[in-house]
Amino acid sequence: NAGVTQTPKFQVLKTGQSMTLQCAQDMNHEYMSWYRQDPGMGLRLIHYSVGAGITDQGEVPNGYNVSRSTTEDFPLRLLSAAPSQTSVYFCASSHRVAGVTDTQYFGPGTRLTVL
Amino acid sequence: QQQVKQSPQSLIVQKGGISIINCAYENTAFDYFPWYQQFPGKGPALLIAIRPDVSEKKEGRFTISFNKSAKQFSLHIMDSQPGDSATYFCAAGASGTYKYIFGTGTRLKVLA
Numbered sequence: 001n002a003g004v005t006q007t008p009k010f011q012v013l014k015t016g017q018s019m020t021l022q023c024a025q026d027m028n029h030e031y032m033s034w035y036r037q038d039p040g041m042g043l044r045l046i047h048y049s050v051g052a053g054i055t056d057q058g059e060v061p062n063g064y065n066v067s068r069s070t071t072e073d074f075p076l077r078l079l080s081a082a083p084s085q086t087s088v089y090f091c092a093s094s095h096r097v098a099g100v101t102d103t104q105y106f107g108p109g110t111r112l113t114v115l
Numbered sequence: 116q117q118q119v120k121q122s123p124q125s126l127i128v129q130k131g132g133i134s135i136i137n138c139a140y141e142n143t144a145f146d147y148f149p150w151y152q153q154f155p156g157k158g159p160a161l162l163i164a165i166r167p168d169v170s171e172k173k174e175g176r177f178t179i180s181f182n183k184s185a186k187q188f189s190l191h192i193m194d195s196q197p198g199d200s201a202t203y204f205c206a207a208g209a210s211g212t213y214k215y216i217f218g219t220g221t222r223l224k225v226l227a
Contacts, residue, residue, distance in 0.1 A: 004158075031213045042121075042204060042217035043159070050213060058214065090158050094213060102147055102210050106158030 002026055004107035006091050012113045013081040021076040021110050023091030029105075031094040032074040036060065036087040037109075043090065049074055081114045088112070119207050121218025128225050134192040136221045138205035141186065145207040149215075150179065150190045153202045162203070163190070166210075195225045 007022045025032065033048035035058075045058030049068040063085060065077040074093075078085060088111050094104040120139045128134045138148075146167055151159035165172045165179040165188065172179045178191040192199055202222050208215035 033213070035217075040124075040219055042119075042219040044217070045214060048213055092158075096211075102149075102208070102213065103161055103164075104149070104215070106151075106160065108158050109156075 004091055004093050004105050006089075006107040006110050008110060009108070010111050012115065013078070014115050015082060017081050019078055019081065021078075021089055021091075021112070023074045023076065023107060024072050025074075025091075025093040025105070026072065027093060027095070027105070028071060029093035029095045030071070031102075032068065033058070033092050033094070033104075034064070034066065034074070034076045035090045035092065036085075037090060038087050046076065046089075078112075083114045086112060086114045119205060119216045119218045121205050121221060123221060124219070125222045126224070128195045128223065130195065130197060130225055130227055132195050132225075134195045134199070134223055134225070135189060136203055136205070136223075137187065137189045138207075138218050139185075139187045140207045140216075142207070142209075142216075143186070144209045145216075147208050147210040147215075148179070148181065148188050149206050150177075151204045151206065151217075153204065153220075159204060192223075195223075197225045197227045199223060200225050 004025045034046040035043040047066040049055045091107040092104045149164035150162045152162045153159040167183045176193045181188045202220045205218040206215045
């Protein structure tokens with residue numbers, strides 16, 4: 001059971017380039033999300049999905065696209081990278097425990113630098 | 116209405132001491148308050164969480180205190196150890212919405 005995996009671990013892009021950050025989970029969780037972590041700003045939600053084929057925007061969705069074709073995978077696409085997107089990106093998955101608690105599991109992160 | 120304010124930004128505690136981190140929220144619809152621990156180069160990991168139907172929850176050396184009327188909650192780490200040195204994040208959300216607002220984090224350093 002690998003939990004939540006993210007690739008790549010590190011990436012350097014030039015302004016205007018596009019790329020996809022990969023996220024996969026093997027826990028059969030219905031909910032997946034993407035956050036960005038910037039110094040002094042905590043984690044901010046970019047996009048989330050409550051199941052295959054269903055996605056929605058979080059706090060900071062501009063410049064990012066997502067899709068969820070399977071329960072396991074939730075890729076994040078940067079359409080035209082900008083220096084403001086330099087950040088550490090975390091994917092998380094979640095399920096409900098006994099219909100009450102929401103337990104969120106995070107991946108190890110992708111450190112992205114946009115020059 | 117969506118903010119979660121966390122303090123202090125950094126904290127230095129002697130080994131064996133008590134570490135206290137505070138958070139305040141605004142949205143009264145929030146009913147799930149987790150704390151996450153993050154070590155350098157790793158993703159956050161759930162440490163402990165509380166719902167507003169109780170005022171305190173304890174798991175080992177970690178305790179959450181919750182004050183619903185003041186819209187505040189805090190993490191207490193008893194007998195702090197150097198291995199507790201990490202960044203701690205509080206979060207708040209309405210369960211079932213799957214949307215959580217995170218605090219800005221507290222960097223804890225426990226001196227040996």
